[in-house]
Amino acid sequence: MDLSIIIVNYNVKEFLQNLIHSIYKAAQSLKLEIIVVDNASDDGSAEFIKENFPEIILIANNHNVGFSKANNQGLAIAKGEYLLLINPDTIVREDTFTEMIKFFEKNEEAGLAGCKILNPDGTLQLACRRAFPGPWTSFCKVTGLSTLFPKSRLFARYNLTYLDENKTYEVDAISGSFMMMIRKVYEEVGGFDEQFFMYGEDLDLCYRIQKAGYKVFYVHSTQIIHYKGESTRRSSLDETKIFYDAMHLFVKKHLSSSFLVEVILRSAIGFRKFFAFMGKRKLIIISIVLDFILFNLSLLAAEKIYQRLSDWTGFPEFNFPIIFTIPALIQIAASAFLGVYKKDSLSILRNFGAIAAGFFLLSSLTFFFKQFAYSRAVIIFTYVILFFILTGWRVILKLFFKVGVKDITITGRHALIVGTNSNAVKLAKKLKQKHPEYHSIIGLIGFTGKDIGKIIDDIEVIGTIENLVKVIREKKVGEVIFSSEELSYNQMMSIVASCQDENVEFKLVGTNMDFLVGKTSVSLLDNIPLIEIKYNISSPLLRFIKAAFDYGLALLALFFLYPFIYFITAIKGKKSEFSTFVLKVPQIFTGKVSFVGPQNSYSNGNLFLGKRGLTGLWYIEETEGADSEKLDIYYAKNQNIWLDLEILGKTLIKMWGR
8 A cells, every 4th residue: 555645524525525536636646545534524524425435434433532633543544655644625736645755765864744735825824834832933923023024044933934935845843734654654653642632733743753863844846725724614613722722732742841941932822822812802902091091181181170270289199100090990990891892893872871980980989088089070070071082082983994893784784694494595585685784694504514505595504503603703794693493592592692702683583582572673574573682681780780789698698697597407407498598608609600590501601691590580480491491581681680689589488488
């Protein structure tokens, strides 16, 4: 056997088919075997291979075991003199295999090699030749020096961009999307380290092969095209987190002989992760910094105005650190609680509410901290100025620079419909035909990977509920509409919860969903109501009030009731419903339980429907199953402190009456 090709596949059936065809074209003169390891794809990949390529060796895993372990499964049964690990979202040239084998035959010191890898636009995929993430290399990458000076041998070591891509040379590492090795190297060094779920395993293998005395090469004489990230795009995996965790593992495993080296590398990786996180929230950071600066400028201006109008001498210098920090932070905290700061929008109406709340808070605090209550007139002047200045910068950015404006197309904002049945298609057509000014339907969301790519009455299925968040981000979706007949309430709530940070509106379609809504915006499409899903439990202000109520009441119960109930129960040796309830009060402080809430924690939706309750409507009504679920949804929609008190009161009456 000349060559064994191992392909690990996850939900990229169309790409896998193209790769297999290109492999057969490139291997006409070779005796080879193809081993496909499928990581529990739900797009029909395994069935497709069985039906169309019965000669291919298929390993069908019943769950996603990760890239490293799946490749090792293929390597363990491979029989070829040469072993090739290749990603399914690639296409090889007709000469790829023969050129790579010729290279190994001419270079006996080579243990592992990768070819030139191109992006779909023809540019070089930088990861196909790399250096190990040493201290200086990582520093240059993290600080951007490698990008600023791509031709510098000193700064651009990470992706070796100073080297000619049209030459062959030895490198530290190559990409895991195309790795060819000779059998004796595999038998000596082994396959991937399965501690790496995905990412980092290629670096680790390159490092171990070089430690064993072999060399790793980048070979320019042949090339492949790699449609990078197709598998991760169709999954719910957080690839950024997995990538940085893999880098930590590599550093810990191979580059931690020196404490200083480990600290530098871990710091570099940590900063990179931090900046990646902050980069997604740059509008929030800019808003907070601007609000902080402008608040203090307004305070300073108010001080000068009042000095001119009176004989007041101004703030004493020794209190400047407090005066020019604490009030501004209080205002920012009020804005944050009222949802002013968002990743991709600037809210002017919420900002008005935050200014009013900040004014009320600071005015109230002057009664308690009289040593800082120099002049309430200054607070009034400050907030008059703030009203115009905080609103003004937001209006300017939105009107003239289009910053913080939701993506609105000529035909309305981008919308998705979750569902693929006839009702979902009918709804999509109605929205397209009759309400294009409000809804720009860009596709359907299916339930398994098999659905992706299907065209149903000219409407494409562009994702699944598993990767909905990624579709929302990539397509800049502003509205998601549920076709209720295909989804359970649990599924709907889980989807809404998983997308609660994406700034999208969710709507239901149906005719018998009244229990889901109270005050909502309802649009009619003939006889089809579109009902906006909006729940009190997700309001930042109401969540804050509920948490304060929970912790305050729990503290009172813990000091004045819990000890007596505990000892009485210990003496009697049995628990009543009331004593059981009181003895569970300490669970409140774990942050996972509330006095009042749904009966069960939802796997993805507990943040949306509320924390699990010690009591709730489910206890008062003694319901189970679907009826209990409806009550949980009703509670989430209508939650407020008075409803919580009413439920607690009825709970105690019910417990004492038994």
